[in-house]
Amino acid sequence: MNQPIRVRFAPSPTGPLHIGGVRTALYNFLFAKKNNGAFILRIEDTDQTRLVEGATAYILDSLKWCGIMPDEGPEVGGDYGPYVQSERKEIYQKYIHELIASGHAYYAFDTQAEIEQKRASEKENGNANWQYDASTRMQMRNSLTLGENQTAELIASGASFTIRAKIEPNHTIVFTDIIRGKVSVNSEVLDDKVLFKSDGLPTYHFANIIDDHLMKISHVIRGEEWLPSTALHTLLYSFFGWDAPLFSHLPLILKPDGKGKLSKRDGDKMGFPVFPLNWQSADGETYTGFREQGYLPEAFINMLALLGWNPGTEQELFGLSELEEIFSLEKVNKSGARFDPDKTKWFQQQHLKTQSNATILNSIKYSLPPNQYTELQLESICGLMKERVVFANDIVREAPYFFTEINEYDTKTIEKKWKDNSAELLQALLSDFNQIGDFTAHNIEVCFHEFINKREIGLGQLMPVLRLSLTGLGNGPQIFEIAAVLGKSEVHKRIEKAISQISIA
RNA sequence: GGCCCAUUCGUCUAGUGGUAAGGACGUCAGGUUUUCAUCCUGGUAACAGGAGUUCGAUUCUCCUAUGGGCUACCA
Structure with missing residues (x-):
């Protein structure tokens, strides 16, 4: 009586999988996991004229990136194969x-x-x-x-x-x-x-009901575009005397502005991705992916999960395994949801912040400029920067001063903060710095505070120019942390250089 | 055109036959911060319209409007 839960995601390899498809896959996957069921991937390639080379691989890679792994499918096999329709003629x-x-x-x-x-x-x-x-x-x-x-x-x-x-x-x-x-x-x-069809292959409508029946699919969870033809499918099941699976039709994902189904062209036109991974078509068209834009799969999945579904609580940040525990079809919305690029970024930022410094470092390691830092130092750079960027690969761009010499100094900050006595103060501060034994952020900070107390000056007189000397910029993370990462001799060099450069200007 | 589906702040949404209609993103204003980001506090803003049903409808029904989907030897 209690038949096992089996769901399938059944894309056709006619091009890259767009986020609507990924979401359908995700909901299927979550529903299966929640109910101790099986998530099956089936490739629906009955339209031989629209096959696109590389599309199947793209689908597989996308799901992998998202962590949505099929229990049965073309790659992993299973008891109900083959899982590619052209092999089921x-x-x-x-x-x-x-x-x-x-x-x-x-x-x-x-x-x-x-x-x-x-x-x-x-x-x-x-x-x-x-x-x-x-x-x-x-x-x-x-x-x-x-x-x-x-x-x-x-x-x-x-x-x-x-x-x-x-x-x-x-x-x-x-x-x-x-x-x-x-x-x-x-x-x-x-x-x-x-x-x-006259080519001897079934159409979607036929293949899908045969396969769903043979593969013992218990729930069909698919996009709303299938709602009208579900009547036909229901009839087909009855022709065979089979019980139809239970249906759930997901609302569509719409364009951020105005109405209409989100299409592949919207993304690059409006400056956000519509596809999980980069895609290049045979005729040279390219589309950017969330992955290549720097999105974490966790953030991508989290955003997608909440676009059309919500748990009914006020929690918004979820990991995949959490979603697996609380997902339910009953809480899926009925109406289409507009894709919101801003909120997507917010999800990304939130997830990035929760990552360990080591993890972040690992993800950007390959793209770091040559440098002298130890692993630990690089990790602290990631730690300092992760709260102020959206993407891990923004870190180097936002904090170039860790990796290059300072040759330019932000003119606005010079105008506002560089006073007649700045050079002299820095010079004096520098000699105090040179007394520090262990050049840690804490020791630097203590030394700095002793200095301004001694001199009876305010933080604002010295801190900004110190920052300017070390980074060339007017803003950034805590300056003592930066100084500690740079190291004593580099700090020395940079302050000397700033004094000579800025004073001349 | 026909058929199907939908409609709560700008956006994603919670919610109930009687609520001050809640949260998040965005935005605005403060605060924290040397600065920027983060963070905190607060403000802004919604039940598409019209009939019913009901003591009472955002909630139930119908109509209209709007939006979307489908209408292929495509999925």
Whole structure:
């Protein structure tokens, strides 16, 4: 009775996976984990004309980056494979013939061009809604109108054909969507959908119900764009006498401004990524990924999880494993959510702050300029900077003074803070600094305070010019920490240099 | 055009047949800080409209509007 929870993410490899797809994968994954179920990856490549090289690898890499690992799928295998639809042709053949035998499907010999023509001429006659269905199928060339013998002959002669579902009008098809409740559709508005294409492969509608059934999928969690065709799917299940899985249709992710589905072009146009990873298409189009922009997968996932779902509490920061414990479909929203680049950055910043200095260092190590620092020193640089940047790879850009000589001094700060006595004060401070044995931030600070007390001057008179000397800038993290990282001799050098450079100017 | 789905601050959202309609991002104003960032405090701002049902509707129903999706031998 209590059947195991099995869900699938079923992308088609027609290009890079965009964040809507990643979110669908994520919700499937979270739902599976929450319910001790299995998360299955299935590649839906029945449209051979739209296959894009590298797309499957991209999907796999993206999921890996996010930490959404399939329990079954093309890479890991499983008991219900193969997990790539193009490798399941025979299976679909077998089932489509069952449907023909039971009278729920029929052969159709009309070519695509003929149908298009029909549609166009009907439109001219004022019928914009022509479709291949119960009201029109008897005017078309199919096994229903041609009869058994002629159909057999045509097939034997190698005529190309499709196989269509035979949908009878005037029943109400009702299914329950976990997120939306009851949805009903009159079969009248459904057309006789092509189930098998003339290339011998099934369409999505057919392959998906066969596979979901055979793979024992308990819950279908997919995008809202599938809601209208769920009526057809429900009917297909009933043709076979199978129980349909439970459906959940996720709201779409919309553009940040105005309405409309977020599309791949929006990102680079508006200055934010729409894809998890960088992508370059065969015709040279490139799209930037969240990963390459510097986003942490944790932040990306956190943002995505909250875009269309929330736990009902006021917590907003989550790790994957936390999400796995509290996710529920009932708390998924019904309406589309606009993607918010600002909030996405905020998530990134929050997650970066929680990372250890060593972890951050590790992530930017490869891009650091050559330097003399020890591991520990580099870690403290990361520690000093992580609260003031959004991305780890901003650290070097925001704090170049750790890695280069100071050749320029911020003019604004000079104008505001550099006074006639600044040089003399720095010089004196420097000789006190030289007395420090262990050049730690704490000792430097103590020394500094003793100095200003002795001189009876305010912090504001000396601290900014010290910062200016050491970093060339007017702002940054605590200056004693910076000094400690730079080391005594470097501090000495920099102060001497600043005194001579700035005084001249 | 037809069908389906949706509608709470600018955005993401919580929430209930009776609430001062809560939080977060953004924004604004203070505070902390040598500075910047962080952080803290406070302000700003919403139940699309109209009918019902009800003692009472943001909450239930219907209509309208708006938005979105689908309407292929694409998924």
